[in-house]
Amino acid sequence: MKRRAKILFFLFLILLFLGGFFGFRKNVLASDACNNHIIISEIYGGGGNSGATYKNDFIELYNPTTSDIVIDGWSVQYNTSASSGNFLITKLDTKLENNIIKAGEYYLIQEASGSSGVDLPTTDAKGNIAMSATAGKVALVDNAEKISTMNDENVVDFVGYGGAANEFEGLKSAPSPNNTQSIARKSSVCLDSNNNGTDFTAQDPTPGGENEKIIPVCVDKIILSEIYPFTGEFVEVENIGAETCNLAGWKISDEKNSPHAFPVNSPIEPGGYVALIKDFNLNSTSADSAQLFNPTNSEPVEIRSYKTPENNKSYSNEKSDVWKWTSKSTSGLENVFDEETPPTIPPKDNDYAGKIKINEVFPAPKDKNAGKEFVEIINISNENINLSGMRIEDEKNHKVYFTEKILAPGEITYLEGNFELNNTTPDTAFLIDKDGIKENSIDSVTYEKSQYDYAYAFDGTTWRWNNLLTPGEKNEFEKKLKVSIVKIKANPKGKDADLEEVYLQNKSQKKINLKTWSLATGSKTLYNHPITKNFILKPGKTKKITRKYSLFTLNNKKGAIELRYPNGAVASRVKYDKKKESVKDDEVYELSGKDWQWNAPVEEIPQEETARMENISPSEENPENINPEIAPEISEEEITLNLGKYSAENKLALAEMGFLPASEDFLQSREAPGVVLGAFSARAEVRKSIEIKSTTVWQRAMQKSNRFFNFLINRLVNLI
Structure with missing residues (x-):
């Protein structure tokens, strides 16, 4: 009786563990x-x-x-x-x-x-x-x-x-x-x-409207704005987003100490400022940094470092990601700076102005590895120009130099490096002559906030953002990229939202990444669904896009679909209308020549079955042609089983490898160790012996453990 109680208790612990591990309900913490x-x-x-x-x-x-x-x-x-x-x-x-x-x-x-x-x-x-x-x-x-x-x-x-x-x-x-x-x-x-x-x-009931004012937690668009490291220290943040949100769960720390959290109810309006007044232990006599954490990440989303502080001054953001010390601290308000005497800018006067122009600037590669930014220049003069000693410089004085290079008339070249050009705020790229200064630059280009993997390029008339990068080549733009919708599946068999498909064809001569393009779907009103992941289309190829890349939905009776460029222009548009009936399961609407038509679903042979059918030998198609006197050659690696008692696992392995037992029991040969008699090839119907490799101690222990666990489960089922 005691032994049975112990077994039941042990089984209870196993079930309790499994229940805790796998869970009994689709729930979350x-x-x-x-x-x-x-x-x-x-x-x-x-x-x-x-x-x-x-x-x-x-x-x-x-x-x-x-x-x-x-x-x-x-x-x-x-x-x-x-x-x-x-x-x-x-x-x-x-x-x-x-x-x-x-x-x-x-x-x-x-x-x-x-x-x-x-x-x-x-x-x-x-x-x-x-x-x-x-x-x-x-x-x-x-x-x-x-x-x-x-x-x-x-x-x-x-x-x-x-x-x-x-x-x-x-x-x-x-x-x-x-x-x-x-x-x-x-x-x-x-x-x-x-x-x-x-x-x-x-x-009091409030149907269809807000209960208490529900303010969503800030997800992003929160940046550091001001750091005051002296007595009464505080760190201020700014909301650069378009919606009011709650800072609950956001935290701030200095370089070495634990972070302090904003209070639970800490709303911040668009363009607003909120200061967290805490004892951060920010260093007031030497270098330190303030670090900003969002509610979901253990790593800071922003780190702002400063060198030796100026006495009783705040270190503040001047809106263009340029930080300065100011005596005018503004906790919870827009930053104010000490007035500065504007520098005297000498007139532009150098030998190359009007001869070399900046032609393309790439400030924000998605890959953050250093050395991926580039600035392209073009020689618009009719003379050779030596670029040796010239440099590209940004507003924060980061410099990258040209090496020895003679630029021929009309030639385009580019300089690649870690320029540290701003991504989220405006910046300027300067082309500067050897020993020159920014105020006397050869050429300069200023851009507003950039997008990842977009270049700021000159089209011959104006500057505009372009996701077709052409370093060292003539600039090309999105309007030349032709991508068309050629097929849709609006009602796939199963759950529509997960399985709907749109097929896109690249009719241009270049490989295209459709990330930042979008699909707009609907009937009366079209809702825009950005393509949020890399979606590569090779020249002339057709590829299906699903909700893995863009969260679109398709109506089952009628609707419209637009493929849109990143600037919102329409690249391709398709409308469909099944009138009174719905689209059938797996029915597709596809372009055939110049006309669109509905086609019934085609049953596809699974790839593995197709491969098997293509590779099948004549003898496998006609087993009666096999010569029963010739046993197939079996390599030593073809099957590996355990010695000792041959379990159901051994039997299953034999069957899966093409062998079947002649009877229920496997007989071990006395003639040689590790040889099983009475097995025959299912492929040739000829009996032959099979070499069996010995098991390790660990493998035998695992087999015993599995048998013991199966025994316990069977006992539990019998008891229940």
Whole structure:
């Protein structure tokens, strides 16, 4: 009895470990649940009751992420507080274009009605579930199958409200509302911490709008702006983005000490400034640095270093990423600088002005390795020019020099190196003669904020950004790149959002990377979906693009698709309309000659099957032609088995390698060690012996361990 109890206890520990490792529900840690999925933002069950505010019950959803989310086939489901049966269901037949809830937008679902209260504002979906005003359970599910528990793997979000609720997220249910109150999600650093008791509060209902002001956490666009390392030290940040966001979770440290975090509610407006006043231990007598961390990275997203500070001055950003010491500290406000006497700029006067021109500047390679930037120049004169000693210099005095080079008339060359040209702020590239200064440069080009892998190039009339890089060659531009849509699959078999395809053909003579281009899709209104990853099209080749590269969606009846250049111009456009019917599973719409036509799906032979069919020998096609007197040659490497007792694994290995046992038992030969008798080739039907390699001690130990584990599992099944 004691032995059995020990075995059961041991098996319990194994199951507990496996359960903890693999999990029993499609759930996430609270820290990972923040802002990464559609959430239930408000529930109102008092609709139409005596004294009710609104005539209908409602459920409100919210998309707190930075991306649009497709809700095709989703549902909201409700159950009474103590029930353990199936939930009631409302399918989300959305009115939204392409069945999408856009980033930062709400989605209102109307449920059952009564006689009291006013009408709801415009709703996005309707159901007829009669919900309790004081206690119940609501689930958001990513399909339309009824659930019976919050632990269903398809549950996206779940709320149990009222003290009688028998299921809820976290340690406690959401509070109990009444006929004039809803339960609404609070505004905080984490919109969904998987704890209904702390995530929700009872309040006046606000269908289709914000509850408390929900401010999303800042994802990026936050930069260091000012550092004050003396008594009362502070570090200030600036929001260079276009939206108000919350600095909760962002941190600042000096070079050596632990970081300090911004308070939970720290909103910062576009173009606004917020100072964190803490004892950072910033060095006030020698060099140090301030480091900025976002909520998701352990490595700093920005480091700003300074040399020996000037007494009681702030080290501040002068808007062009040029930092200066200023006596005018401005904690939480726009930076102000001491007035400077403007330098006297001598007139331009050198021998090469008007003869050599900067022709192309490449300041922001995606590969951050040094030496990838380049500046291209062209000789527009009719004389040879010696470039020896000339240099390219930026506004911060970073210099790269030309070596010995004679530039012929009309010739183009370029200088590649680590110029440290600015990526996110304006900068100027100067071409300067030997022993010259910037104020007397041969030529200069100023650009605004750049894009990764784009060059600032001269087209003969004006300067513009171009993703076709031509160092040392004549500039070419995007308008010459011809890429066309040639086929679409709008309704693939399976889940549309993951499997829809658009086929693109490169009709130009150059290899093209479509990253930063976009696909716009829709019916009445087209929504732009940037191509966010490298997508290489070789000349004359056709290649399919999926949601791995661009988060587009295609309608199943009619719609339009545009392939757009990075500047928004349309490169190719296709419209389709199936009228009253829907596109069939795997049906494709493709260009044939000059006309578009619908084609039924073609069954494809798997590649491995095709290869097998192509390589099959005549003897394999006609096994009766095999000479039974000739045994096939079997190399020593063709099969490796274990000595000793021949288990099911040995038998399986023999079968997989083309051999089968003559009987249930394998007999070991007495004539030579490691030889098995009674096996024959399935390919030639001729018996022959097989050389078996000895197992190691470790392999035998692992076999015993596997058999023991299988024994324990079988015992557990028998006990159950």
